[in-house]
Amino acid sequence: MSGELTRPTSTNAEGTPPAETRADAAPVERFVFTPPIDIYETDDGLILHADLPGVTLDTLELQVQNNRLTLFGRVPEVVPEGARLVHQEYREGDYLRSFILSDNVDHDRITAKLTSGVLEVFLPHAPKAQPRKIQVSGS
């Protein structure tokens, strides 16, 4: 099976948080990263894993709108006040990525869970449409 069941969109921009979060966000500029993901097939659908270290259930937004699945994970500040950075190899920031879902994903049955900074989203196959008899009336 190939094609475009779930393909990342090219518009998940870095550096621009979604508009709705920008208004109430702190004036401090934050990095927005594209998290690494795995997508693989199972018999029942697709499973997506995304690495979102630091994101909690409260700070994760996962939404499906039209055909687009968007994940936005905010990383709360965890370093205590007054800590002085003496060595830095990674930057803190938030995570944003979105995907176009194909029609054979059952949008209503998508489930997700977050464990130790890894998000797992299950995208079940939509049931095949049953053939429907159409009554033909004659005069």
Place this chain on the structure above:
Amino acid sequence: MRVFRLGHNWSYAFSDLEREVDRLLRGVNLSIQGLRFGRQYPPVNLYELDDEYLLTAELPGVRVEDLDLTIAGGMLTIRGSRQPDGASDESRFRRQERHCGSWQRSVSIPDRVVEDDLRAELNEGILHIHLPKAPDEAPRQIPVSGK
């Protein structure tokens, strides 16, 4: 099996090629990946507070039981692994950007710390290691003898 975080859009352009290269490198020691990207895994940040140092590392999906911390002679070693949580069959992957496998990282601590009082926690995939600073010793007078 990629060891760095995707931070740029342009990486999409290369992702398929990289996936192929990553596939070739699979099974090869992770240190080669470190060489390839010129940085060590996992990346760490070090903070200094009044009474302690705080080392943080992003380790999503690593379980506590798969993590091993040791300290000796001012050298802190973090060793761990991440189990693959995907399909066992490679061909079922549509996209594979997350890495798994084992790694090891040693960090030298810049100051004297109380090695017995180290404390670490792993929450939401972020490791915090608290290294309490050793109190300053009182200066010790050294008697000088002479004739």
